[in-house]
Amino acid sequence: MTLTDHTHNPDARSWVLGSENHADFPIQNLPFAMFSSGGSKKRVGVAIGDMILDLAEAADFMADDARKLGELGSRADLNALFSCGAEAMRTLRHAIFDLLTDGGKQADIEPLLYRASECGLHMPFTVRDYTDFYTGINHATNVGKLFRPDNPLLPNYKFVPIGYHGRASSVRVSGSDVTRPKGQTKAPDADAPSVGPSKRLDYELEMAVWVGQGNELGAPIDIADAKKHIAGIGILNDWSARDLQAWEYQPLGPFLAKSFHSSVSPWVVTMDALAPFRVAQEARPEGDPAPLDYLFDEDDQATGALDVTMEVHLSTAKMRDAGQAPMCLSKGPMTAMYWTIAQLIAHHSSNGCDLNPGDLLGTGTLTGNMPDSVGSLLEITNGGKEPLALPNGETRTFLENGDEIIMTAYAEKAGAARIGFGECRGRIVEGPLG
Structure with missing residues (x-):
């Protein structure tokens, strides 16, 4: 059974404007997708409110155990990242949550956010079957x-x-x-x-x-x-x-x-x-x-x-x-x-x-x-x-x-x-x- 933890606290708040009480993507969600911006190559993004966090760029600000996972955000699909398993993805979730709730990290992380309305979204995985x-x-x-x-x-x-x-x-x-x-x-x-x-x-x-x-x-x-x-x-x-x-x-x-x-x-x-x-x-x-x-x-x-x-x-x-x-x-x-x-x-x-x-x-x-x-x-x-x-x-x-x-x-x-x-x-x- 998967237990809830601090990332599910309904009172948790992100410093990202517009994410509080967002109908789809509040800080308690943090879903993954493949996105591109301004003609750039596809890469892994995480939704927070109306913004998308570039996972690979944010990896530099994570602890070692999560950083290696975050670096997989430069891949062209989610396959390699999610193949790491449920425990690894939980570690990554906690690291992303910390980056987006710690006001002391806002100055570093805010430039890594992209407005979702200006991005393209792509197939999340390469589907073999x-x-x-x-x-x-x-x-x-x-x-x-x-x-x-x-x-x-x-x-x-x-x-x-x-x-x-x-x-x-x-x-x-x-x-x-x-x-x-x-x-x-x-x-x-x-x-x-x-x-x-x-x-x-x-x-x-x-x-x-x-x-x-x-x-x-x-x-x-x-x-x-x-x-x-x-x-x-x-x-x-x-x-x-x-x-x-x-x-x-x-x-x-x-x-x-x-x-x-x-x-x-x-x-x-x-x-x-x-x-x-x-x-x-x-x-x-x-x-x-x-x-x-x-x-x-x-x-x-x-x-x-x-x-x-x-x-x-x-x-x-x-x-x-x-x-x-x-x-x-x-x-x-x-x-x-x-x-x-x-x-x-x-x-x-x-x-x-x-x-x-x-x-x-x-x-x-x-x-x-x-x-x-x-x-x-x-x-x-x-x-x-x-x-x-x-x-x-x-x-x-x-x-x-x-x-x-x-x-x-x-x-x-x-x-x-x-x-x-x-x-x-x-x-x-x-x-x-x-």
Whole structure:
């Protein structure tokens, strides 16, 4: 169990103007990202309020144990830094916290801060492998009902964390345009499929889990040690072409309907920052099977879930032209996961598969148990049968060109400082596929 310490004190204050009570990045958060400024090369930055601290430059003002870690801030991704492990990252967190709260160090550190609005943000990790899980049981049930009303969940769902290997090469950072995919679809009454742009393009509200330390091939990660292998989490939008998916997913599962684009937020919120928001995994309903031994750990069940709230907003081209704010489509909890993050790590490696620093795991769409907490248009519109009415008179069943999806997430509770994840956004464009 990760304990809270002085870095989580809600009364702690940084000398950085604007960081106090910042909605996303107060001193209690300190997430990591890759940034660039003024045409400079990419390097590691740490968010504090509306500013970004250059980690490599700040390393010169740290004690020896943290300095060596900080020097990894000159790398072009976060892979090497987070491969150092959870204990090392905690040491670095403490050092950064000290630099940003000690007024005596302000004169040295203030020149190393860059205004975030003037910086570019990039992919946080170099992603070698991407696995998308299906842990949102409410989403799985809702989607299952569309295709199998009498048997929405297949028998294996409550025994094994379901997932598939996604396409790492098409993962992009927030703000990248999403080109409408082209592929095969088949209407129910058609004799043969046709090829063309997807007409049922959708988003999926997920969280991104980033792997820190990996494991050797053939050496599974024990459930009790799994938390040590988690670098942190962010936001993930697993864009989905539902019409391509309906035609191609049997018998082997998602392929082109998922591989065209996946969006991730640039900021990695560490598990240390999230320590105040760890909660017990929700008890399984009576009659559900208990996790098999390799997936069960008492500490993980007591503290392995995260009390994080996720939101998704839609901005259409007409809304932007009229100066209208994005519309909130849904708001739901990360606690909708049927399996904990540690269980995903343990299961993924249970056959000897090696995980590596920078590997990306998606939670799957996290739909809550309320009508306003669903995580996809597929669910909101009942498979496209019930169009969604927008405030400006437009309607949507699925996404149209020019639509922009903005996802945010945050954690807050009494007695702790609220921390956030920034945003994950993407705009649909027609592009060269026509």
